[in-house]
Amino acid sequence: MDFYYGLAQTVGIHTLLGLSAYIVLLTGQVTLAQAAFFAIGAYAAGMLTVLAGWHIVPALGASAMFGAATACAVGFPALRVKGLMLVVATLAFGEGVRLFFFNFDYQVAKGEIKVGPLGGEGFRQIRYFQEHGWSTGEVMLFVWVFVVLAMAALWWLDRSRYGAVLRAVGEDELAAQSVGVNLTAVKVSAMTVGGAVAGIGGGLYAHYTTHIEHANFNVLLATFAIAYPIVGGLKNVFGTLAAVIFVQAFLIEGLRFLGDWRNLLFGALIVAAMNLRPQGFFGGRRA
Amino acid sequence: MLDFLQAVSDGLLFGATYALIGIGFTLVFGVMHKLNLAYAAASVGAAYAGLLILQLAAGAPPWVVFLCAFLGGGVLGWLVYVTCFHFIPLSNPLAPLMATVGMLLLIDEIIVHLTAGMPQNYPAMFDDVMLRAGEFTLRGDLLLVAGVSVVCMIALLALLYRTRLGLATRAVSQQPVAAQLCGIRVGQVNAMTFIVTGLLGGIAGAMIGASVGTLSPLLTAPLTTKGLIVTVIGGLGSIPGAIVAGLLVGAFENVFQQFRGVTERDLYVMLLLFAFLIFRPSGLFKQ
Amino acid sequence: MLELKGLSRHFGGVKAVDGLDLTVRQGEIVGLIGPNGSGKSTTVNVIAGLFPASSGEVVFQNHALNGMPTHKRLQLGIARTFQNIRLFGQLSVWQNLWVAQNAPEDHARRGFFARWLGGQSGVRAEIAQLLEFSGLAHKQDELAANLAFGEQRRLELARALAAKPKLLLLDEPAAGMNSEEIGQLRDRILKLRAQGITILLIEHVMELVMGVTDRIAVLNFGQKIAEGSPAEIQADPRVRKAYLGGA
Numbered sequence: 101m102d103f104y105y106g107l108a109q110t111v112g113i114h115t116l117l118g119l120s121a122y123i124v125l126l127t128g129q130v131t132l133a134q135a136a137f138f139a140i141g142a143y144a145a146g147m148l149t150v151l152a153g154w155h156i157v158p159a160l161g162a163s164a165m166f167g168a169a170t171a172c173a174v175g176f177p178a179l180r181v182k183g184l185m186l187v188v189a190t191l192a193f194g195e196g197v198r199l200f201f202f203n204f205d206y207q208v209a210k211g212e213i214k215v216g217p218l219g220g221e222g223f224r225q226i227r228y229f230q231e232h233g234w235s236t237g238e239v240m241l242f243v244w245v246f247v248v249l250a251m252a253a254l255w256w257l258d259r260s261r262y263g264a265v266l267r268a269v270g271e272d273e274l275a276a277q278s279v280g281v282n283l284t285a286v287k288v289s290a291m292t293v294g295g296a297v298a299g300i301g302g303g304l305y306a307h308y309t310t311h312i313e314h315a316n317f318n319v320l321l322a323t324f325a326i327a328y329p330i331v332g333g334l335k336n337v338f339g340t341l342a343a344v345i346f347v348q349a350f351l352i353e354g355l356r357f358l359g360d361w362r363n364l365l366f367g368a369l370i371v372a373a374m375n376l377r378p379q380g381f382f383g384g385r386r387a
Numbered sequence: 388m389l390d391f392l393q394a395v396s397d398g399l400l401f402g403a404t405y406a407l408i409g410i411g412f413t414l415v416f417g418v419m420h421k422l423n424l425a426y427a428a429a430s431v432g433a434a435y436a437g438l439l440i441l442q443l444a445a446g447a448p449p450w451v452v453f454l455c456a457f458l459g460g461g462v463l464g465w466l467v468y469v470t471c472f473h474f475i476p477l478s479n480p481l482a483p484l485m486a487t488v489g490m491l492l493l494i495d496e497i498i499v500h501l502t503a504g505m506p507q508n509y510p511a512m513f514d515d516v517m518l519r520a521g522e523f524t525l526r527g528d529l530l531l532v533a534g535v536s537v538v539c540m541i542a543l544l545a546l547l548y549r550t551r552l553g554l555a556t557r558a559v560s561q562q563p564v565a566a567q568l569c570g571i572r573v574g575q576v577n578a579m580t581f582i583v584t585g586l587l588g589g590i591a592g593a594m595i596g597a598s599v600g601t602l603s604p605l606l607t608a609p610l611t612t613k614g615l616i617v618t619v620i621g622g623l624g625s626i627p628g629a630i631v632a633g634l635l636v637g638a639f640e641n642v643f644q645q646f647r648g649v650t651e652r653d654l655y656v657m658l659l660l661f662a663f664l665i666f667r668p669s670g671l672f673k674q
Numbered sequence: 675m676l677e678l679k680g681l682s683r684h685f686g687g688v689k690a691v692d693g694l695d696l697t698v699r700q701g702e703i704v705g706l707i708g709p710n711g712s713g714k715s716t717t718v719n720v721i722a723g724l725f726p727a728s729s730g731e732v733v734f735q736n737h738a739l740n741g742m743p744t745h746k747r748l749q750l751g752i753a754r755t756f757q758n759i760r761l762f763g764q765l766s767v768w769q770n771l772w773v774a775q776n777a778p779e780d781h782a783r784r785g786f787f788a789r790w791l792g793g794q795s796g797v798r799a800e801i802a803q804l805l806e807f808s809g810l811a812h813k814q815d816e817l818a819a820n821l822a823f824g825e826q827r828r829l830e831l832a833r834a835l836a837a838k839p840k841l842l843l844l845d846e847p848a849a850g851m852n853s854e855e856i857g858q859l860r861d862r863i864l865k866l867r868a869q870g871i872t873i874l875l876i877e878h879v880m881e882l883v884m885g886v887t888d889r890i891a892v893l894n895f896g897q898k899i900a901e902g903s904p905a906e907i908q909a910d911p912r913v914r915k916a917y918l919g920g921a
Binding site for chain 2: 125177180181182184185188189191192195196202203318319320323326327330331364366368370372373374375378379
């Protein structure tokens with residue numbers, strides 16, 4: 101049973117990552133920076149619970165804020181970079197953040213041992229859940245509370261005028277400007293919301309794996325982040341969830357009888373999905 | 388001072404390979420207005436394909452290996468075209484991008500599987516040759532790398548500006564619909580673009596392998612990042628830009644590696660990119 | 675209401691608009707005509723804020739517009755339609771109008787949260803009015819990309835009206851229409867004037883221009899060569915020469 105709880109946790113956390121990219125993709129900005137906001141959330145939450153003794157919920161709140169603040173700061177220069185150049189710029193930003201954490205040391209003595217991030221070795225012993233006696237099932241439910249909240253919030257945004265405006269900007273910036281939409285406000289705000297969601301996802305990730313390091317937040321994770329909403333389709337949030345379940349379940353199930361050829365299949369799977377259904381599972385027309 | 392100049396000259400010579408990778412990215416972008424994120428992976432893959440010939444003819448001279456890498460690159464380029472760009476409707480911007488990500492992962496995993504993850508030695512030519520100019524040394528193998536790269540660039544420019552295929556390619560990049568109406572088979576032109584850039588990539592991969600001495604699948608991610616950085620600094624769609632930017636990044640990287648070590652080197656290249664994005668987002672040369 | 679003073683817009687060596695002086699008074703319907711390439715669309719684009727002026731001024735209700743971003747001009751009361759329709763194809767008719775509700779009166783009336791995060795119920799009445807006016811009420815949930823061409827044009831106009839503009843820039847709204855449709859468009863434009871909207875009409879289709887405008891300005895090679903009532907313009911030999919070439 102623990103295995104399924106673990107799988108559900110992974111699906112939940114990856115869904116948060118995917119949702120953070122979903123909202124930014126709606127505005128037409130292709131971002132490879134979500135893994136960076138995820139990383140910031142992870143280190144922030146970990147440091148607050150381990151080094152400062154915070155309760156997990158405010159720590160996650162702080163992760164959301166750090167993620168949002170960084171995303172907002174990135175959102176402004178991102179406006180100057182058009183189209184596919186944004187892909188490169190955000191990829192470079194993500195790598196920059198990863199390199200930052202590669203060099204980041206902040207250790208504090210707790211009793212006889214030192215805890216905290218240690219550069220290339222990463223940040224070990226993020227044991228909030230273990231120290232407070234949470235069972236795997238309880239952690240899973242905790243993760244999913246946030247997933248459901250995020251999905252509900254984005255679902256609601258989708259149906260509001262903000263959602264329609266996001267999609268209008270994604271479709272035709274010139275027309276949107278001409279009917280009075282403030283492009284800067286829309287694009288930066290979407291980026292900020294995405295950063296907040298990614299930050300929460302990262303904070304949860306840090307506590308669920310108990311050990312994080314720079315290599316976890318690499319370009320591969322950044323591409324996973326946009327892969328989910330693209331493969332799932334940008335019609336609604338359920339597409340992203342479906343894509344996460346599909347990928348994770350396929351990979352995990354693939355693990356059973358294909359051994360470690362599963363990684364090979366992941367790439368082939370994406371290529372096949374894009375050829376067979378380029379608009380994504382839940383893509384295509386919406387109204 | 389001498390150390391600095393030496394680092395610059397070595398970096399420039401090696402930078403010729405970055406220029407080739409940058410050209411590959413920028414040419415596909417210029418012609419099809421799409422990003423082929425699998426390009427660097429395909430180049431590394433082609434270099435590995437070159438090694439296959441050694442399985443068949445154990446004592447084959449290095450230039451045979453390079454030739455096989457060259458040809459292998461062309462094949463892989465065509466494969467990427469077919470799987471990512473031929474069938475997917477090009478009006479959908481995200482799907483081909485995602486498909487190339489899938490191909491990148493697939494090629495990487497195939498390499499890992501076929502080599503059991505072990506780095507492979509790569510043959511070099513003239514690696515025992517050292518030309519001296521006063522207190523300056525020019526490594527023979529690096530000179531070959533630069534020389535071969537220059538020959539390829541000249542051949543490419545000749546192809547683009549002196550042949551009908553090149554003319555058709557330039558027509559398609561400027562006005563795909565009008566080109567079609569003039570009887571140009573856009574699908575064929577696009578396929579040829581991929582094959583030609585694939586050939587270049589194969590040589591680039593082989594040259595990188597030759598100058599470094601070993602090939603490893605770990606090369607793919609940093610090469611992709613660097614290739615994209617070169618493309619952006621040079622100006623998306625500009626071949627002269629990619630050439631200059633490739634040399635610039637090569638020199639820059641090597642100088643910082645010499646004086647600040649390998650770990651900080653990547654951070655400086657990233658800063659170079661950000662400087663361009665802030666002060667000159669369109670790159671060195673416009674398309 | 676709108677004044678163009680010595681307005682120029684250059685693209686490299688090409689003077690698309692060259693020293694244009696034009697005044698549009700409140701409540702007028704002014705036509706802007708000229709052969710292809712005479713600078714009509716460029717003029718509209720500069721007024722709307724898509725391109726900055728190379729020299730000269732655009733003044734709207736005593737506000738100098740130079741350097742003002744497009745969305746702010748909309749808030750001042752300038753709306754425009756596009757020659758080749760730019761609807762949000764993946765959004766429904768209703769959503770296209772909803773996105774365009776950016777008039778300052780709407781901002782004042784409803785709070786930030788209601789305006790952005792509220793649902794559709796608060797604005798049903800207003801959008802229903804626009805749909806009625808454009809004859810698109812029965813298609814309100816249809817994707818804009820699926821509409822017939824004529825319907826798309828009506829939606830394009832309705833969307834410009836959604837922001838409650840004071841000045842409406844219409845860029846060749848009659849292109850591709852038949853006589854009956856032109857007649858309907860004419861009626862609609864006159865109804866808009868009756869509601870107090872000032873209109874600058876860029877057009878090639880003389881049937882519409884002559885039948886609906888109070889005054890016409892004629893451009894050729896970026897310069898104004900004639901201005902007057904429809905009757906005067908029709909009789910002006912310079913205009914004929916611009917359109918048809920020499921004697």
